[in-house]
Amino acid sequence: MAPKDKHSSPTDQLAETGQEFYRRGWALGTSGNFSVLLARKPMRLCITSAGNEKAALDDTNFLEIDDDAEILHGFGKPSDETLLHLSIYRLRPKARCVLFSHSISGTILSDAFYVDGAVRIKGYEVLKGLSGVDTHEHTEVIPIVENSQDRLALSHVIENVLLENKSIHGIFLRRYGLYTWAETVEQARRQVEIFEFLFEILERTRSKR
Helix, strand or coil: CCCCCCCCHHHHHHHHHHHHHHHCCCCCCCCCCCEEEEEEECCCCCCCCCCCCHCCCHHHHHHEEEEEEEEHHHHHEEECCHEEEEEHHCCCCCCEEEEEEEEEEHHHHHCHHHCEEEEEECCCHHHHCCCCCHHHHHHHHEEECCCCHHHHHHHHHHHHHHHCCCCCCCCEEECCCCEEECCCCHHHHHHHHHHHHHHHHHHHHHHHH
């Protein structure tokens, strides 16, 4: 499915993203959460509300919130991972979109490589699809952190990972999924596509050993 016009509304872009991720098996059921930064000072986000099927997102399934995760516009409950989105925006000044996906391959890898602290991928031409990467020799590091229902504590862990890893494009939550961010929805979607392609390659390669 081709992305909508770049001038379409944030809710349209995120709704389409949810539908596409559902179709590709990256955000089944009510899983997955997506946001767009509307303003940085003061911080304002458009983010998915909790408990909605990603296959049927529309503009009623989004909330506008502030930097305290308080609802400014819309109805419902913010995504449980709202604090994680806020942490990413605070520590990545260029980020204006945060997407979460959890494919089968990504979920397996986030557990299998947990003891190593990260998934490391090198040598694939498609790595050049990640923002700022210009060679297949680049080594992409995707840190893995333990998932927790204490989202405040988890947001602090995410902040520490971002501070310690200046050039990463994503973070895994163990046995859960991947957070990716970029300057636009289109760029963030492309990065998820690149990552998911690489995760499937890595998982298939591991299964043959």
